[in-house]
Amino acid sequence: MDPRIIYEIKNLTHSYGKGPQTINIDYLRICEGSVTGIVGPNGSGKSTLLRVLAFLEPYTGGSLFFGGLDPSGKEVDIRKNVTYLLQNSYLLKRSVFENIAYGLRLRNETADLEERVHDSLERVGLSPSKFAQRPWYRLSGGEVQRVALAARLALHPKVLILDEPTANVDESSALLVKEAAVSAWKEWGTTVIVATHDLPWLTEVSTDIISLFRGKMVGHGTENLIHGPWIEENGSVVRTLTDGQKIHALIKEEAELHAAVVNPSDIELITDSEATSSGTNRLRGTVTSMALERATGSALISVQTGDIILKSRMPVEKIKEVRISPASEVTLSFSPEDVRWI
Numbered sequence: 001m002d003p004r005i006i007y008e009i010k011n012l013t014h015s016y017g018k019g020p021q022t023i024n025i026d027y028l029r030i031c032e033g034s035v036t037g038i039v040g041p042n043g044s045g046k047s048t049l050l051r052v053l054a055f056l057e058p059y060t061g062g063s064l065f066f067g068g069l070d071p072s073g074k075e076v077d078i079r080k081n082v083t084y085l086l087q088n089s090y091l092l093k094r095s096v097f098e099n100i101a102y103g104l105r106l107r108n109e110t111a112d113l114e115e116r117v118h119d120s121l122e123r124v125g126l127s128p129s130k131f132a133q134r135p136w137y138r139l140s141g142g143e144v145q146r147v148a149l150a151a152r153l154a155l156h157p158k159v160l161i162l163d164e165p166t167a168n169v170d171e172s173s174a175l176l177v178k179e180a181a182v183s184a185w186k187e188w189g190t191t192v193i194v195a196t197h198d199l200p201w202l203t204e205v206s207t208d209i210i211s212l213f214r215g216k217m218v219g220h221g222t223e224n225l226i227h228g229p230w231i232e233e234n235g236s237v238v239r240t241l242t243d244g245q246k247i248h249a250l251i252k253e254e255a256e257l258h259a260a261v262v263n264p265s266d267i268e269l270i271t272d273s274e275a276t277s278s279g280t281n282r283l284r285g286t287v288t289s290m291a292l293e294r295a296t297g298s299a300l301i302s303v304q305t306g307d308i309i310l311k312s313r314m315p316v317e318k319i320k321e322v323r324i325s326p327a328s329e330v331t332l333s334f335s336p337e338d339v340r341w342i
């Protein structure tokens with residue numbers, strides 16, 4: 001295996017007892033020193049996958065390699081290199097300093113204890129002089145999450161796994177948490193794996209984005225997930241939007257017509273003067289946001305059309321040419337063949 005690949009998954013499955021599979025991933029690899037985003041609707045298996053990657057949850061089938069090695073029986077040692085931050089973190093009933101120092105003491109890494117504790121506090125925007133000796137119960141929710149992250153950063157982990165790290169904190173704390181995670185990646189080469197609904201941030205910092213749906217990986221990069229109801233109509237399948245516009249897709253007998261994805265690269269933003277074939281989907285909408293994708297160097301443009309938001313990937317030069325900006329009225333164009341059933 002390529003030494004730059006830190007995780008490699010093959011035919012990985014997971015289920016709780018005799019229940020349905022929560023994860024069923026054919027193949028996935030994550031490179032060392034990357035920032036990998038995991039996106040998908042609630043219940044898609046994001047948290048379960050993160051726990052498996054953190055070696056906190058056993059998988060039930062397939063294989064998972066870490067650094068090219070089978071981790072079986074070595075999970076305790078591997079967890080010294082992998083740290084995991086929950087959406088709702090809890091602190092020990094002691095001072096902020098001792099919360100952060102706890103993991104270092106367990107590992108007997110105390111030679112520069114104070115320096116590492118203070119450095120990790122500063123990374124999450126908390127002054128050591130004000131917060132180091134503060135008891136756990138005198139912290140706000142956002143401060144608790146930042147201290148919990150600081151405790152993990154103090155370990156200088158090889159892999160930092162974050163599960164919705166900013167979901168329940170104030171905007172200021174969310175920004176500091178995100179900046180701290182990125183600083184570990186930039187300065188230490190830490191591999192960062194993060195599940196979040198903060199798509200603009202992921203688009204900006206991620207080297208790869210994995211889209212999950214019902215435990216399956218439906219693509220790399222940001223996919224457009226279109227839920228039903230899909231209705232058969234005149235030989236095709238149609239999703240009618242709240243404003244009356246329709247998305248047409250091809251019928252595939254073997255597919256369950258519940259949800260579909262469209263890659264943003266397959267969706268073109270066109271002007272009214274540009275011609276399209278009669279069988280092409282054309283949807284009017286309003287640009288809601290634009291973000292530069294680190295992984296592709298292109299812009300990801302979100303467009304509100306009816307009751308859904310569709311994303312289109314466009315070269316930056318093209319944006320300048322057609323003068324698209326937030327609040328612009330645009331037309332989206334893509335073929336029914338580009339709609340993939342999942």
